[in-house]
Amino acid sequence: MTQVFGFVLSLVLTFAALFVALKTSLSFNAIIWIIGTLAVIQAALQLFMFMHLKDGEDSKAQTINILYGIFIAVVTVAGSIWVMSFGM
Amino acid sequence: MFKKNYLVPLAAILPVLLLSGCDMNMVVFDPQGPVAREILDLINWSLVFMLLVVVVVFGLFGYIVWKYRATSKNKDYEPPEEHGSTKLEIIWTFIPILIVIALTIPTIKTIYKLEKVPEGYENKKPITINVTSADWKWIFSYPEQGIETVNYVNIPADTPINFKLTSAGTMQSFWVPALGGQKYTMAKMETQMYLVADHPGEYIGRNTNFNGKGYAGMEFTVEAKSPQAFAKWVKDVKSKAPKLTEKSYINLLKPSNLGRETFSNTHLAWVNHADMNAKIYTFPELYRNHDYPGQIFKDPDNHTNEKTEGKSMDMNNMDMSGKSNGGEHSGH
């Protein structure tokens, strides 16, 4: 059953992130990239396994909409950080 | 119906007006230093392309509207169906792209150039001037000379000036159009720009970023002097001007429009507002107006937090030009 699988996987990912963040001695940037990637995977997991983004006759519109939302989100967050640090 | 034709000549006048702008002695078109000249070159470059666009489109517009207007003669004319033309559409996608490229390259070059000491002045030692904008006056500190002026700044001509900009309060913009472009001044931030004046002379500078009641009066003069005259002026100030104290400086920061003032020391000795952890000097009560009074919050890092007394005294000897702002109790 996808639900159980998704749940177990998300628990694994959460603990993996926890482990990487607190128990390893990697550089700050490396840790952020790793836990960031884990978070994105877990979010995708929720979207597809729990929220069934691809279901329904409008799956295409839904997917484009969410991807566009993510695009704007990335622009907002990354853009703000970049601009507020004056491009450094 | 023929009235429409007026629009064509009317529209044709516009570029002429735009062109004629060049000899109207507008300050942006009359640069007095290399920085302003650099920007003007870029502006002129863009004007050429923009005029080209205006002329082409206006011409095409006038021609089409005139030629294909409905008249009693072409009553039975049924326009053809046309979906478009890939060739034409590609052409008018590419021409703007070319124009944009032609404008982008010099723009970026200029942006990078303006970050540095202007060309030809690399070997001259720049003079640093710290600019602090407050409500509603400009404070210029000369750390190397150890003097401070308010609402005017004297500089040696033909010498690069390194302006370090910050603000004691609101966000403002430092602009001397004859000498160069503008930059914001912000509290707890330092922005920077170089300006050079070719010749001795007086130039108007002002704040362009709206910051409240006294905004319109936030002007200052830049007086470029010959290096000798400048040195003499510094000497005079050092010997004659009064000293600024922290207390009188706090008074200076209170909202007011002031005339010129000169001091023989700088406020940088006790606070540099560009510093991330600088104390702040806010006087919300002095900004009351006819609005319904709202709650005022205590800033954790306000300078008044350190002093226990003398606070109420500060409030009393405010020198406000214009109408009194009054506190909560002095209703209108």
Added chain:
Amino acid sequence: MGIKWDKFFITGDPLILGSQIAILLTMIGIVALVTYLKKWKWLWREWFTTVDHKRIGIMYILMGVLMFFRGGVDGLLMKAQTATADGKLLDAQHYNEVFTTHGVIMILFMAMPLLIGIMNVIIPLQIGARDVAFPQLNALSFWLTFSGAMLFNISFVIGGSPDAGWTAYFPLAGKEFTPGIGNNFYAVAIQIAGIGTLMTGINFIVTVLKMRVKGMTLMKMPMFTWTSFITSIIIVASFPILTVALALMTFDRIFGTHFFTLGGGGLDMMWVNLFWLWGHPEVYIVVLPAFGMFSEVISTFSRKMLFGYKSMVFSIVGIAFLSMLVWVHHFFTMGAGPAVNSIFSITTMMIAIPTGVKIFNWLFTMRKGRIQFTTAMLWALAFVPCFIIGGTTGVMLAMGAADYQYHNSLFLVAHFHYVLIPGVVFAVFAGLYYWWPKMFGHMLNEKLGKLHFWFFVIGFNMTFLPMFFLGLDGAVRRSYTYSAETGFGPLMLVSAIGAGILAIGFGFLCYNIYWSARYADRNISSDPWDARTLEWATASPAPFYNFAKLPEVKSLDAFWYMKKNNDGLELRENEIKEIHMPSNSGLPIIMAIVFGIAGFFLIFEWKIAALVAALGIIAGLIVRSFDYNDGFHVPVDEIKATEKAWRKVDKEVKDHVS
């Protein structure tokens, strides 16, 4: 709570006292008139509770015109004050309030409602739908916008107007520098209207995606539908940013947090950043639907289909995409590094490319056409040269280094008025003259319309063209006065006279609306312009169910080909079936009132009262959740009667065009 009643109303100023009296008298007058005419029930039943997209649209338009008046008066006051050096009409405080409200009202309460209003009326008709996807939500959107606008407007007489500019830059807009509640009005009123707009965006995306009539693929949609659809997408992408920015502002001002403040580690630049992250897309939100209207008008009155439909669609999508990537050009002068300024110069200039494509497509739509100079078309024609000036100066402003000289000067003010007035106001006028018969069943008078046109266009150019030169000569925006030595006087005076002429033009519009409502010919065709899209395939004004039988679309400009091939125009009796329509609801207006009350308390910083009122909002949501009203069915007989009434008229088509 310690309410200071003596400070509740603004006192001590003749201008404001006059407005207070005028507002009071107008309100009493309206209430008395409605009571005298015994129209309360009618108003409530037919308008306040309506979920009909056409009526909601009309209410939006009415509100937009009213707000145009208010914002216009602000503009005239500014022009009167600066007409001569050292003007004495207004003091600094009033001038600051006036330009702040002018900006907010013109963008958020004039341009947006007018455009959304026309979208509301036209989109469902153009795609052959009976209503929008969520009719009750649509009503809520309108009433929230209205509630926000009213809240914002009362600030003039109660509590004090916001005075930090429509951009409300911090730290100026924070409590440290504006301790009165004026700027709370900004934070809260726009928030309420913004929520309404966000819901409109969602509503129209779903409407366009799900409710198009059979055969209308995306690439067969009329251009106005396309631009409105893309606009809705930009709304959904950008308004949440505004929601957050305003919420943070509210927290800073009312709860003492430190997001943008001077003290406590706040970062004023972050407000600027967030504001323009929303603010720039907002420009496209208002300009894109306008582009759509011009496309419809130009193609109708050139009697040709739109040239390069596909490249038009691509260019709108391109503009929408770029719109989110250019916000930093509003603060090139903040001192961000050269890399930042270069990148955003490039993205900004790239917008010129799709825009250029559109201009040429419009020009070539007219080529080989038969151009009729109706008032609607005149607006579209005047738009082209005026907008070119706005556009080219826009490219000049986009060049980061050059912007150091233009920024915050009157050059900038002239530029954006040259973009927004031709790009939005001309479009709205074109749209009103074009779709008026669809909304009300009579045309606006063409002669008055042409007077309106010439006064407005000449006045507009006279007002704003001098500002380019003033700006290049060092005149800055938002300054309530200037000295005689500056030499700005003569051009400022020209500009002020221009504003007067422009105002006369607007006066002609108002008179035209009144005149046409009273005297215009009601016996007109349902398709008076010989138009091309589906909204003209039904009666004028459209019946509340829009179409008795939903048309089928086979090509672009569907109605044009239906007429040409005489295909699908007639309605056989046996084709009429019962139509299912949504029921009216009083909930939206009640919710909006509660929102308004809660907002009012919050503005005055009466936090507990605001919280209590907010509970009312929750109660409204709960009521809505349990509402299972499924609408009603329109009986066949009623449809037959309605259709018979207008279809007879259709036979005697009168040529109103020439």
Added chain:
Amino acid sequence: MSANLNTALPLEYQTEQNRMNILGFWIFLGAEIILFATLFATYSVLSTRFAGGPTQNDLFEIKGVMTETILLLTSSFTCGLAIYEMHRGNKKGLLTWMIITLLLGAGFVGLEINEFITYVHEGATMQTSAFLSSFFVLLGTHGLHVSMGIGWAVMVMIQIVKRGLTPVTARKAFIIGLYWHFLDVVWIFIFTFVYLKGMVS
């Protein structure tokens, strides 16, 4: 708007109005993504501006955060099970799993409020510094969403009890499910970029 039922589809997709509502809700979620992104942007920019107040390292404790995370993750899972039961037509299963979901959610909110109270007692309030302002507003917005979700789900459950599983109630349950999962997604990012990141540095 027609009541045409397409019974081949799952209950929540059977009517056109339902399909529109679900699509509309997805678009609303798109807007929510951007709303939270803006809050994240604000937090990221302000997260090092302490104004002399406490830092992340002074405040955060991994135990409580982990408990909150597990609670919310589990509730997302049980919410998925509830919708799964709904698709099987099992009203009782739906309601049971829904109640478990809401209890977990309530536990999450309780813990979060507790966490906030602890911080305030340590002298870290919304007014202390830009970092804390942005922290409290980001977390508070999420917490408020969860609380609203609980209230909303209770309303939907009452309707399911009263009316049984119809296309309309099924749609409502489905949408609240989407909402709940979405809040979990947001929490994943809060957990990663607020808590974990804060404890690394």
